[in-house]
Amino acid sequence: MKKLLPALALFASLIPLAGHTAGYLATKPQALPDLVFGIDEAGYQVSQPRYELETGKSYSLKIVSSGRKEYAVRAPEFFTFIWLRKVEAGGMEIKASALYELEFEEEGEAEIFFVPIKPGTYSISAAGLEHKGAEAQIKVK
Template sequence: MRLINKLLTPAICAAMLLSGQQALAEGDLTRRPVKLPNLVLGTEDNRYYLSQTRYELETGKSYKLKIISSGQTEYAIKAPRFFQSIFLRKVEAGDMEIKAMSLTELEFEQEGEAEIYFVPIKTGEFEFYSAGLEVKGMKGIFSVK
């Protein structure tokens, strides 16, 4: 009986692993991200301009979002609940590629841009804003289905 148990245990584990693979998504979810419309912060005419106030996303899809600062003022982009509900692949800024587990904020002290690569993993409506400039209209929503 012990011999049968010793033989069956690896077979059962292998069957469980194989059946589990069928439930996984095919391919690498971080490849070929969907390019979202750029998020532009300020213009020469309106330092509080925000090009997008709503992004429609889906869980399990890979996205890249370019955030462009006009440099008209300092912008600190925050999205605390959203940043906690995504798989962050990387952030590209200047000549750097930053790989981290999460974000707290993206602060632009002058003109510049950053691109974030991520996969939403939780549904909901998540606010993003430029800290201190929300009353000027610099806020929006990431809507994840």
């Protein structure tokens, strides 16, 4: 019985930790500045040319179309190296394991919730419009 008491005391001390979210990376995401495509009159420039993120931290990023052009927003390497929690768009939550493209045919927005998992420098851009300025860089440390 004397040997059992220390084990019971240890077990009892762990009970308050049940349901504790320590280690859950997606809680309380840090909201990044919105990435707006088409902030200039021509419809090509982005509002935020650069982001700096850290692996293992939770973020949310609102991607916004000004409606000046059609934007097929792609970030193939970045989308490959994030854990995607969800996408919110059009009044709904989309639970998916990966993203390929966010296509905006008119004004609108989509917010992605994610955790970066691999360091590197990535591009997020409107397909075919990168050379005109519709591109931002994401650096993950």
